[in-house]
Amino acid sequence: MHAFRSHTCADLTKANVGDTVRLSGWVHRIRDHGGVLFVDLRDHYGITQVLCDSDSPVFAEVDKLRSEWCVRIDGEVKARDASLVNPKLPTGEIEVYIRDMTVLGAAEELPLIVFGDQEYPEETRLRYRYLDLRREVMQRNMTMRSDVVSSIRRRMWDKGFREYQTPIITASSPEGARDFLVPSRLHPGKFYALPQAPQQFKQLIMVSGFDKYFQIAPCFRDEDPRADRSPTDFYQLDMEMSFVEQQDVFDTIQPVIAGIFEEFGGGRKVDQEWPQISYRDAALWYGTDKPDLRNPIKMQVVSEHFRGSGFAIFAKLLEQDGTEVRAIPAPGGGSRKFCDRMNAFAQKEGLPGMGYIFWREKTADAVAQELGISVKEAQAKLKSGEVEGGMEAAGPLAKNIGPERTEAIRQQLGLGVGDAAFFLGGKPKAFEGVAGKARTVIGDELGLTDKDRFAFAWIVDFPIYEKDEESGKIDFEHNPFSMPQGGMDALNGDPLDVLGYQYDLACNGYELVSGAIRNHRPEIMFKAFEIAGYGKDEVEKRFGGMVNAFKFGAPPHGGCAAGIDRIVMLLADEANIREVIMFPMNQRAEDLMMKAPSEPTSDQLMELGLRVIPQED
Structure with a gap:
């Protein structure tokens, strides 16, 4: 017999009853049932229950065992009584009576327990x-x-x-x-x-x-x-x-990634349609370049509804260049309690707050005010159906901008009774991060996010350059080695309009893949770096190995x-x-x-x- 084991702790079944076997592993758990010691013996493959009664010559030795001691046992495989079968274990139909045991490695007092789910x-x-x-x-x-x-x-x-x-x-x-x-x-x-x-x-x-x-x-x-x-x-x-072109890379890696998630995803749905979303649209719709598409919420620009409105904070804000107001729809979030909770969330994120509007069934108070009758009369008319209740917009923003603008917002966002919308304004880069987090929280709290699914999206058309608002300096915003869309011609225009053949793959709110079609033309590379303030000598000094190689027929x-x-x-x-x-x-x-x-x-x-x-x- 092998020095340490004839089987692993996952091998033995009813077919082995009567066999003499040798197992090695760790003491997972010990139970003393009045003169009979039950030991769950564990190795990398599974668990086998072994036991020893007081008649065994090694009972005293087995009684000394403690959790995580490493041992070898010899014994005989026996069938468990039908009432004691453990269907959760592959070895649950048998147990092994210990005839001999050797301690391979004793364990000191454990700083953490392996058995159980203790934190x-x-x-x-x-x-x-x-x-x-x-x-x-x-x-x-x-x-x-x-x-x-x-x-x-x-x-x-x-x-x-x-x-x-x-x-x-x-x-x-x-x-x-x-x-x-x-x-x-x-x-x-x-x-x-x-x-x-x-x-x-x-x-x-x-x-x-x-x-x-x-x-x-x-x-x-x-x-x-x-x-x-x-x-x-x-x-x-x-x-x-x-x-290759960009789509060739997508077509190559997509089935590899999808296959991995289908193979190891535990039965969760793996989306087969992977949309291609521009970097700017991802920032607008989701507040991030790694969106979680399991959440159906899409943010929208609603600046026109607040420009020149009675809500002075947004109206004055929109007078500044580069500012806008965005709405986060919240289907099913139409209660003041939920809206107040999201407003508090924005404050914890460092913003003064987050404006909101929610839509509800028109109240008797509103009907009474609209028709110039008492609340009691309004209640009666609503109950009898003489007056249709309809819906009304509630919240501080609705009062400030009036019913026409509020209704226009509702129609643009496709919302109805029981829904809400939240609003953030300013320069997008200053609030997009919080907007993205708010979208995630809203989706989770309202049960809109499908947790039993893997949703993928290619994020494309990344801008190559950005401008520092304080210094006005142009620098790379993303990978400097990406081929500019349009090649050299694109680099002769406004740098902030230059997009790269660069792409990321997002899944469930995480970036999984990043890549690009490379800039393999030395003259285009030198020009791209020159725009960002890097001279030819510096490029050759820092990336000389690659740049020199590109001079000899790079594909x-x-x-x-x-x-x-x-x-x-x-x-x-x-x-x-x-x-x-x-x-x-x-x-x-x-x-x-x-x-x-x-x-x-x-x-x-x-x-x-x-x-x-x-x-x-």
């Missing part, structure tokens, strides 16, 4: 990650992650891609975040960088004549942590193709990268990306288990020619 502080979980990873949900998440990566690889190979590896130690590259620098011992005073992405290398692979590339690539960025972003490193499906090419961690987070229905990363950093970019970052020794610093300058408190 522990994240710092504790990360400090003892090896224990945290034994928990069922973490085993499931990490197994899913491995299976997702395997499936992605198969799907990419099936599409004619080959996997190539790019360097981990390289030169600094501007990907929009801080680099992790690595000092060179052989070249004192110089530094390598860990790649923020394989961006330049994968483009060089295309210049080298390889038509289709992909890689499950590690990327390193010194970023501030968020719930959906690791502060140090992450993995992405990186791909690039030659002789048109493009691609994208999909975040593995974020994909698995959505599939596992987790709100925090650290739940799907094996050994993540904490919120302060620390590895509490391995105690990183750590201070270097004096010898290490001397060898590298470095000195640490103490930070002032």
Whole structure:
């Protein structure tokens, strides 16, 4: 028999009754039933119930066991009584009587319990990650992650891609975040960088004549942590193709992503229609460039209804250049209580408030005032049907702008009795973020968002440039290596009108994929950087390897990268990306288990020619 096991803890069934077996695993749970000890023995594959009575020669040893001890048992498989069968376990029809046992690894008092659903502080979980990873949900998440990566690889190979590896130690590259620098011992005073992405290398692979590339690539960025972003490193499906246009990239990656969500989505619906929405429309309709389309709410511009109106705040605001008023429809939100709650939400987000109008059945008071009769008479007329009640608009805004403007707003938004609308005004960039959050809250609270679904959208037509309002300086707003739509001709006009062949894929409110058709023409690249204030010499100094390669017959090419961690987070229905990363950093970019970052020794610093300058408190 094998030294440690003849079967896993998920293998045994009724067909094994009478067999002598050997199992190894961890003590998941112990139950003492008056002289009979029941032990749930767990390994990576499952759980088997093993038991030992007082007649067993190893009863005293089994009685010493505690949670998470690692043991090996020999025993005989027996069928459970019908009344004791556990249908939730693959091994639920049998149990194993222990004849012999060996402790492979005893466990000290546990800082966190593996069995059950107890909640522990994240710092504790990360400090003892090896224990945290034994928990069922973490085993499931990490197994899913491995299976997702395997499936992605198969799907990419099936599409004619080959996997190539790019360097981990390289030169600094501007990907929009801080680099992790690595000092060179052989070249004192110089530094390598860990790649923020394989961006330049994968483009060089295309210049080298390889038509289709992909890689499950590690990327390193010194970023501030968020719930959906690791502060140090992450993995992405990186791909690039030659002789393609934007739609070719979409047609290639869409079935790969859709297939992954269908395979691992647990039966949730996966939308097959993926709309292409311009960056500007996404900001207008959803307040974000990564919209959650499970929520049907679309914001609209309603400035004309407030221009010159009795609501002075918006009327005066609209006299300023670049301002507008947007409405967030809220079907089913037509109560003062809900409207007040959303107004309080806006105040918590740092705004003075959020105007609102809601529509309700016309009250007897309103009918009485309209007809010049008493409230009692109005009630009688409404009850008898002599007077139709209809609807009325309520809320401070409705009183200020009057019934005609209010009705025009209602018709534009397609709302009716029991509905509401919320309003924000100013320069869009100042309030779009809050508007987007408000749209999400409204969709969730009113039950409008379909939670049992994956909804995708391509966000396209990103502007390449932006202007700093204070300095007036033009700089890149998005990826500087994207091909401008219109090529060189587009760069001869207003920079703020230039759009790039750049695109993101959003799913359920998260950015999953980002990519572009690349600017492979040196003359167009130099011109694009010149507009942003970067001279030819600086471009060649910073990106010389890639620019020089483009001088030797570079093909048109493009691609994208999909975040593995974020994909698995959505599939596992987790709100925090650290739940799907094996050994993540904490919120302060620390590895509490391995105690990183750590201070270097004096010898290490001397060898590298470095000195640490103490930070002032």
